[in-house]
Amino acid sequence: MKIAFCSSEVVPFAKTGGMADVCGSLPLALEKLGQDIIIVLPGYSSIDRKKHGFTKIREDISQAIVGKNIHVYLIEHSYFDRLGLYGDKSGDYSDNLERFNFYCRRTLELFKELKLSIDIIHCHDWQSALIPVYLKQVFNKDPFFSKTRTILSLHNLAYQGVFSAEQYKLLPFDSKIYLSTFEFYNKTNVLKSGIVTSDVVATVSPQYAREIQTKEFGSGLEGVLLARGESIIGILNGLDYNYWDPRRDRYIASQYSPDDPSYKANNKAVLQAKMNLPQKPAVPLFGFVSRLSHQKGLDLLNKAIAQIMKFDIQVAFLGVGEDKYHQMLNLWAKQYPGQIAIQLAFDEEFSHQVYAGSDVFLMPSVYEPCGLSQMISLRYGTIPLVYRVGGLADTVIPHDQGGNGFVFTDYTVDAFVEAVREAKNVYRDKSAFNQIVQEAFKADFSWESSARQYVGLYHQCQKN
Numbered sequence: 001m002k003i004a005f006c007s008s009e010v011v012p013f014a015k016t017g018g019m020a021d022v023c024g025s026l027p028l029a030l031e032k033l034g035q036d037i038i039i040v041l042p043g044y045s046s047i048d049r050k051k052h053g054f055t056k057i058r059e060d061i062s063q064a065i066v067g068k069n070i071h072v073y074l075i076e077h078s079y080f081d082r083l084g085l086y087g088d089k090s091g092d093y094s095d096n097l098e099r100f101n102f103y104c105r106r107t108l109e110l111f112k113e114l115k116l117s118i119d120i121i122h123c124h125d126w127q128s129a130l131i132p133v134y135l136k137q138v139f140n141k142d143p144f145f146s147k148t149r150t151i152l153s154l155h156n157l158a159y160q161g162v163f164s165a166e167q168y169k170l171l172p173f174d175s176k177i178y179l180s181t182f183e184f185y186n187k188t189n190v191l192k193s194g195i196v197t198s199d200v201v202a203t204v205s206p207q208y209a210r211e212i213q214t215k216e217f218g219s220g221l222e223g224v225l226l227a228r229g230e231s232i233i234g235i236l237n238g239l240d241y242n243y244w245d246p247r248r249d250r251y252i253a254s255q256y257s258p259d260d261p262s263y264k265a266n267n268k269a270v271l272q273a274k275m276n277l278p279q280k281p282a283v284p285l286f287g288f289v290s291r292l293s294h295q296k297g298l299d300l301l302n303k304a305i306a307q308i309m310k311f312d313i314q315v316a317f318l319g320v321g322e323d324k325y326h327q328m329l330n331l332w333a334k335q336y337p338g339q340i341a342i343q344l345a346f347d348e349e350f351s352h353q354v355y356a357g358s359d360v361f362l363m364p365s366v367y368e369p370c371g372l373s374q375m376i377s378l379r380y381g382t383i384p385l386v387y388r389v390g391g392l393a394d395t396v397i398p399h400d401q402g403g404n405g406f407v408f409t410d411y412t413v414d415a416f417v418e419a420v421r422e423a424k425n426v427y428r429d430k431s432a433f434n435q436i437v438q439e440a441f442k443a444d445f446s447w448e449s450s451a452r453q454y455v456g457l458y459h460q461c462q463k464n
């Protein structure tokens with residue numbers, strides 16, 4: 001089988017969130033299982049072509065190799081010659097529909113030009129969701145694609161690629177299919193078109209697959225998703241266990257393994273020093289690494305902050321995102337010196353130090369399609385504190401049930417504060433806390449088993 005990954009973000013080339021990690025590591029895991037993979041992404045100017053060994057194979061196409069022999073293609077165009085992937089400080093780029101429409105169409109043309117006969121095109125979120133529509137509407141009579149099947153993975157339903165009804169005219173599709181395929185409250189919804197036309201819809205955790213078919217989590221698309229019902233498959237994301245490995249992590253002060261009892265003390269001290277927090281081993285240090293958006297629980301934190309700051313705890317924040325949250329965190333750092341420290345940046349290296357140096361990882365997401373951060377924390381023996389939702393529910397088991405984390409089940413300030421109180425209390429009881437740490441280390445979210453499930457899904461999809 002030849003499988004093409006079409007994604008607007010792929011590690012190590014371009015990343016704003018977890019989708020990039022998935023599209024960087026799943027292809028490698030699939031190749032290890034003997035699959036033939038290629039990757040196509042937009043050629044953003046931020047991609048370091050020299051470092052990654054890209055060479056031009058056409059005027060508008062660059063190519064490099066990752067893994068053993070995965071060909072990565074960049075679609076080069078002035079559309080992608082910007083600082084951001086999707087926007088800048090003032091918001092999304094106004095021509096995002098044209099940009100990603102171009103990417104989708106050019107990708108399919110490229111397959112033809114290079115005579116790459118693809119069995120499965122695996123698309124990711126709205127930016128590549130027009131690919132199945134092109135196959136059904138524009139290339140439907142083209143024998144070159146007669147065997148090609150499509151999978152659309154939903155990484156986050158909150159981002160749907162919604163544009164005005166007017167802008168539909170920028171796309172080459174028949175106006176007759178507008179209502180059934182694109183229309184969403186009088187607007188053009190690109191993600192909807194992919195959900196309606198792809199052969200299979202996948203999501204990144206089994207729990208999220210169920211949740212998105214409800215009003216609470218469907219972001220308005222629950223009806224469209226319900227209609228696909230059985231064909232929505234949830235496969236938990238994996239983590240690149242070679243990259244995220246406290247035994248070999250070159251970004252952290254002291255490498256450690258699960259059987260080393262003094263495993264994190266030095267990393268914690270170094271993190272505290274770096275963040276100007278008092279170096280007190282006995283005070284639990286909570287870490288937070290995230291995009292700063294409503295999804296990640298910042299509004300809940302805002303309502304709870306005065307209460308949890310009464311506890312003898314420290315919190316280290318690493319994140320970038322919406323301006324209002326930058327202001328909020330700046331304010332907290334001033335209000336609670338010695339307890340709250342912030343780093344408002346996207347800093348890969350430092351993120352490792354936060355995962356390794358914290359005792360507890362704060363992740364009170366309102367919704368979470370899968371979530372990688374809690375898996376990374378578990379890998380580093382850092383105990384996640386999460387709301388029971390989406391992929392968090394699939395990966396974090398309450399410690400009082402013999403599990404690996406702190407879990408609250410009502411999305412309320414009281415329940416969250418209670419969970420923080422419990423975490424800091426349990427932290428005082430060294431043997432109880434170590435027991436949870438050992439459970440954390442036992443978790444296995446490496447790609448192997450998820451990649452096998454994807455291979456099964458590709459085979460099933462090919463038969464349809």
Ligand code: ADP
Pocket residue numbers: 016017018019021289290291318319320345346347348351370371372373374376
């Ligand atoms: P999402 O995809 O919703 O942003 P995930 O938990 O699935 O959330 O993945 C987030 C990824 O991005 C993790 O690898 C996390 O470590 C990383 N990340 C988020 N914010 C930052 C930051 N400010 N600096 C470095 N890495 C970050």
